[in-house]
Amino acid sequence: MDTIKDYLGKNRERFLDELIQLLKIPSISADPAFKKDMLTAAEAVKKSLLDAGCDLVEVCETPGHPVVFAEKIKDKDLPTVLVYGHYDVQPPDPLDLWDSPPFEPVIKKTKIHPEGAIFARGACDDKGQMFMHVKAMEYMTQNDVLPCNVKFMIEGEEEVGSAHLDWFIKENKDRLSNDVILISDTGMISREAPSITTGLRGLSYVEVEVTGPNRDLHSGLYGGAVANPLNILSQMIASLTDENNHITIPGFYDKVEQLSDEERSKMAEAPFNLEEYKKKLDIEDVYGEKGYSTLERGSIRPTLDVNGMWGGYIGEGAKTVLPSKAHAKISMRLVPDQDWKEITELFKKHFESIAPKSVKVEVKPHHGGFPYVTPINTIGYQAASKAYEQTFGKTPIPQRSGGSIPIVTLFEKELKSKIILMGFGLDTDAIHSPNEHFGVWNYLKGIETIPWFYKYFTEMSK
Amino acid sequence: MDTIKDYLGKNRERFLDELIQLLKIPSISADPAFKKDMLTAAEAVKKSLLDAGCDLVEVCETPGHPVVFAEKIKDKDLPTVLVYGHYDVQPPDPLDLWDSPPFEPVIKKTKIHPEGAIFARGACDDKGQMFMHVKAMEYMTQNDVLPCNVKFMIEGEEEVGSAHLDWFIKENKDRLSNDVILISDTGMISREAPSITTGLRGLSYVEVEVTGPNRDLHSGLYGGAVANPLNILSQMIASLTDENNHITIPGFYDKVEQLSDEERSKMAEAPFNLEEYKKKLDIEDVYGEKGYSTLERGSIRPTLDVNGMWGGYIGEGAKTVLPSKAHAKISMRLVPDQDWKEITELFKKHFESIAPKSVKVEVKPHHGGFPYVTPINTIGYQAASKAYEQTFGKTPIPQRSGGSIPIVTLFEKELKSKIILMGFGLDTDAIHSPNEHFGVWNYLKGIETIPWFYKYFTEMSK
Incomplete structure (x- = not known):
């Protein structure tokens, strides 16, 4: 039996290549001109989930773009993890600001990503992060170390407000039943300061x-x-x-919600360098609501x-x-x-x-979507934290993000389970911008960390 | 010898058709993609001026789009009229708001134009109005009633600020010498209330x-x-x-310039119906500088x-x-x-x-361009006024317009002559807008009025 590290070593190139193939499909949900590409992308995700060892995979019709559902049920008494992600991407324009075409992925080295980063629309948001789960699944089934049941719900309308996911979830409540929902569609502070998102706007x-x-x-x-x-x-x-x-x-x-002084001073301890922030964006000054710091303006306000x-x-x-x-x-x-x-x-x-x-x-x-804050004293959060400790060698920082995944509050309401936001992207990955990219190191680190979450979550659920 | 009315009666269809041919050329000066069309339009104007009886016609190179110059010198001792106009047009977008393609002219009846109006980009501004002068010239040479010398300067950069006309005029000062400059690139109040523009912003x-x-x-x-x-x-x-x-x-x-109370009350006498104005534009209210009327906001402010x-x-x-x-x-x-x-x-x-x-x-x-105000006690203005009386049966109202022809102050400065702004378009002709049009009646009325100006101007100059 391979450890995940061994398996990554042997399959690195294939894992990169498979993601690159997926990134070539211009699955732009906002533009009706790409409707056919949306289907192509959904079929590609379906195939990858079958290859990864799922027992049942289905491209489910909705009134909009389809949802890919998959599952592998080992034993009904074991806990079930539901992975959520999306195969649709933001429109790539303005096209003239891309250094390489958005749907012709290339790997280039950058200062922050010395091992290289994949440049393409959707590289990080969310094809790359979603695909980490597919490859982690592959590892666990191939090496017979999957400790629990798994379900996948990969939608095609996240970038247009998850228009029909509400409908889909209500229609498939039983089928989607789970003990924890795992999402990689956020970022972390840095390689050196791994973090888990505990709040979304x-x-x-x-x-x-x-x-x-x-x-x-x-x-x-x-x-x-x-x-x-x-x-x-x-x-x-x-x-x-x-x-x-x-x-x-x-x-x-x-x-x-007004945060207490204590909560605000705890937030202020997160590593943040204002001068570096301004330099990266080439701005002379930040700008925002009086009385709040840059970190606060971007998360709790x-x-x-x-x-x-x-x-x-x-x-x-x-x-x-x-x-x-x-x-x-x-x-x-x-x-x-x-x-x-x-x-x-x-x-x-x-x-x-x-x-x-x-x-x-x-x-x-x-x-639109509701803001979301997740508690850190749950089994899910603790399992995720231990998984990061295993692969990063550090306890991750719980962090509230400024972004939104409008659908998370619906998950909690309809499916009655907690959401764990394990994001491996970086702020500098230019999601929603020209030259979006995702670090090769981050992609592989995500695949490495996910199986540990399954292991700890299953153990702690007993 | 035909009177101008006879001649118009015989040639009405041809006069319309020739203008329609000119309107088919997309001579958009602002967009480099139409450079070739600009040349085509200049050549078409050249041909029309030759056909109208000019002795010398030349497409003159400039650092930008060319100027068409033409002349017919009868006798050096006779006065000389310089006609200015432009063959370039505004970009036609937004294209989806045109009821018919901007460069496929059609004649359609409207409430204001029961005889029909030509719908096309440039129909009024300024191909249609410029072409009135070409056709009036044709009448005068064909019927041997041209009473003076005539020069034409038809440029191709009016819609981009007459970028090189300054240069052209300075290079050709002697050749452009004249006694009065005649321009039809403005409007009049209505058929019933003909007016001559005496000021431009x-x-x-x-x-x-x-x-x-x-x-x-x-x-x-x-x-x-x-x-x-x-x-x-x-x-x-x-x-x-x-x-x-x-x-x-x-x-x-x-x-x-602050107008006197007397001047302002004189302005307020011009026929203007605020309710009709709002109705035509489908607005609930006008909007502008406090303390000034709508007419003032659109002209003297x-x-x-x-x-x-x-x-x-x-x-x-x-x-x-x-x-x-x-x-x-x-x-x-x-x-x-x-x-x-x-x-x-x-x-x-x-x-x-x-x-x-x-x-x-x-x-x-x-x-940019300087504002311009022309006095009404000149021979040029008096001749124009008499010409309108002849064809409209009414003394035209001197009126300050809100529009700009940035180059007019340069004309006055460099060529030392007064400018007469005989415009036959209407406010509702949608110049610079989708569905620009020019009334057939207005087009023919312009052609009819212009020879009278030549006659009176020559007589009054003696």
């Missing part, structure tokens, strides 16, 4: 449209006399934050970001147009105990109320 | 770029902690106007309009990105005695000064 994502005149106008003839939707939208967006970068939507902060904005003439050269419409995509990251549906309503009501009479405003909610 | 057009982090970031991990260029740009743009819609750039109003804005994810669906960059195209319409170069400098300095330390800002001036 919630999300409310909306799209707004401001309409002025019924057609684009000549800005010379009408400028100054007719409301310009771009000027108005800028003013409306600007008014959503005050001079201290507090969000001005009435009621927005009502349910925000809610935000309001414009994710996209457009209107008027955006081509080469000059066009003197007073546009009929202006658009923005705006997202708010939420923290406990904000309710995303309530926040979406508050936003809509407020945004409509601040529009001058000269324009019409439409607010379209996209999707 | 100036222009300063700039493009701004706000850069935050050196790459697009995940808005969950960085949102709230790093300046978002789209939020910042919105705030910066919003701060450029105050609660009364005054522009806040220091020094911006210093040189703005300076403005600041965002003509285009973009950044982040603007595709289908949602992407939670904190973009690295945000962009805007901003234009200011200027009034006497604002200096566009000075205003551009004031803008740049102010805009850079209001940027927070967390972002970098770049301001790129595009182009």
Whole structure:
């Protein structure tokens, strides 16, 4: 019987190559043009799970993109781990900022990844991290060391708000029953400071449209006399934050959990170098809510970001147009105990109320999710912590992340089990950005750590 | 000998068809992809001027798009009219808002144009209006009633700020010598209320770029902690106007001419129906600088309009990105005695000064032009007024327009002659917008009116 280290040594190249093949499929869930590629990706995931030793694997239809479900049931009396991940990826644009095409993966060395990193859309988020679980499964079945039952639920709509996962879970509650849910779709602080995510921010994502005149106008003839939707939208967006970068939507902060001084000083102990942070981003200064540190602004405080904005003439050269419409995509990251549906309503009501009479405003909610905080005194967390100690030689730091996996609160509510967020990516991996990548070291370290989690979780569950 | 009315009766269909052929050429000066089409259009204009009876016609190279120059010199002692126009057009986008393709002209009846209007990019601005002069010339030479010398200067860069016309005029001063400059590149109030433009606003057009982090970031991990260029740009743009819609750039109003109460009450006599104006644009209310009427806001007051804005994810669906960059195209319409170069400098300095330390800002001036006001006690204006009386049966109203023809002040400065702005378009012709059109009635009325101007101008110059 091989240890996981032996097995990794023997299969390193194949593990990399298999991931690269998966990364070549442009499974962009947001764009209907890639619907066929979504199916191709789902089938590829299905095959990999069969190869990894699952007994039953199924590409399950949903009203949107399919979910890949798989399981290996050893014994009904043993505990069951449910692995969640996603095979869809973010749109890759702006394409011109990629050093190599997003769906032609290449391995390149970087300062942070001296062993090389795989550059491709989805390398880290989430194909690479999801595939660690497939390969860990392969190791355990091939070497007959799988200590418990395993289920996989790999969806294709995470990047579009898990539009139909709610439906899928409710339809398949019994089939998905489990004792713990394991997800690798977050990051860790660094190689030297491994961490486990214990909190996620919630999300409310909306799209707004401001309409002025019924057609684009000549800005010379009408400028100054007719409301310009771009000027108005800028003013409306600007008014959503005050001079201290507090969000001005009435009621927005009502349910925000206030951390105790003790909790805040504990947070402040996490390794963080502000100068290095600014240098990496090439910014002269950070920017955010008054009274909070950068780490706090990015994790325990809610935000309001414009994710996209457009209107008027955006081509080469000059066009003197007073546009009929202006658009923005705006997202708010939420923290406990904000309710995303309530926040979406508050936003809509407020945004409509601040529009001058000269324009019409439409607010379209996209999707959202609740914030999530997981306790660290559970068997699942303790098993994960011991697994990291085994492979990193250090106790991982529990850390609240600024990101969102909107679906986690649903998991807890519907499936009644705790979620363990074992993420192996780094902040610098440029997920959702051009040149997304995932360190080869991180990928292999993930595969190495996961079987230890199964072992400890099964032992501790007895 | 035919009267102009007879000649129009016989040649109506041909005059329409020839314009339609010219409108089929996509001569978009702003976009380098259409360079070849620009040459095709220049050659077509050349041919039309030769056919109209000019003795000498030349497509003159410039460092940019060429200028078509033509002349017919009858007698050096007779006065000379210089006709200025342009064969380039605005970019047609957004294409999906056109009811028919912008370069496939169609004639359709509208409420305002019961005889039909030609729908095409450039129909009114300025191919249609420029071509009226070509056809009026044809009538005068064919019927031997041309009373004076004529020169044509038809450029290809008006929609990109007449980038090289300055150079061309300085290089060809003698050749361009004239007694009056005639331009049809403006509008009139209505069929029932013909008007001659006596003032134009100036222009300063700039493009701004706000850069935050050196790459697009995940808005969950960085949102709230790093300046978002789209939020910042919105705030910066919003701060450029105050609660009364005054522009806040220091020094911006210093040189703005204040009209006397008498002048303002005279302006207020121009026919204008606010309810109809709002209805046509489908807006609930107008919007503009406090203390000024809609007509004033659109003509005697300076403005600041965002003509285009973009950044982040603007595709289908949602992407939670904190973009690295945000962009805007901003234009200011200027009034006497604002200096566009000075205003551009004031803008740049102010805009850079209001940027927070967390972002970098770049301001790129595009182009500009001085505001212009023409006196009405000149022979040129009087001749034009008499020509309108002849064909409209009414004395035209002198009117200051909100638009800009940046080059007119240069004409006056370099060529030492007055400019007459005989425009036959209507406000509703949607120039610079989707579904630009030019009334068949207006086109023919222009051709009918122009020869009368030549006649009266020559007579009054004796």
